Amino acid sequence: QLTLVESGGGLVQPGGSLRLSCVASGFTVDSRAIGWFRQAPGKEREGVSCLDGSGGGTKYIDSVKGRFAISRDNTKKTMYLQMNNLKPEDTGLYFCATTWQLFGLCVLRTDNFNYWGQGTQVTVSS
Secondary structure: EEEEEEEEEEOOOOOOOOOEEEEEEEEOOHHHHEEEEEOOOOOOOOOEEEEEOOOEEEEEEEEEEEEOOEEEEEHHEEEEEEEOOOOOOOOOOEEEEEEEEEEEOOOOOOOHOOOOOOOOEEEOOO
């Protein structure tokens, strides 16, 4: 069974930091494009960041550039999203995702990804 399981969400004050983790089971993510998405209540799921299958290309939405960083630890079959200087508008359910295709490109669209985690809640509030 191929699964992704996120962790690391929580309640944090504005300006704080969180690191989200996503562990793959049943397959590896070392040569696959990976992505992080989020969904706020009443809004569509949006792509936050992705890393291509070769590990050489990344993308971030403008609102998180300079604050978030995506990474991958192939030995642990884990992907990460380091989030710094969090803002209330970063609140949402965060999902990790990956592709069945190897060495895919980083494309921040939900239909580019085949495997999804269940989500971890991030709430930024004072």
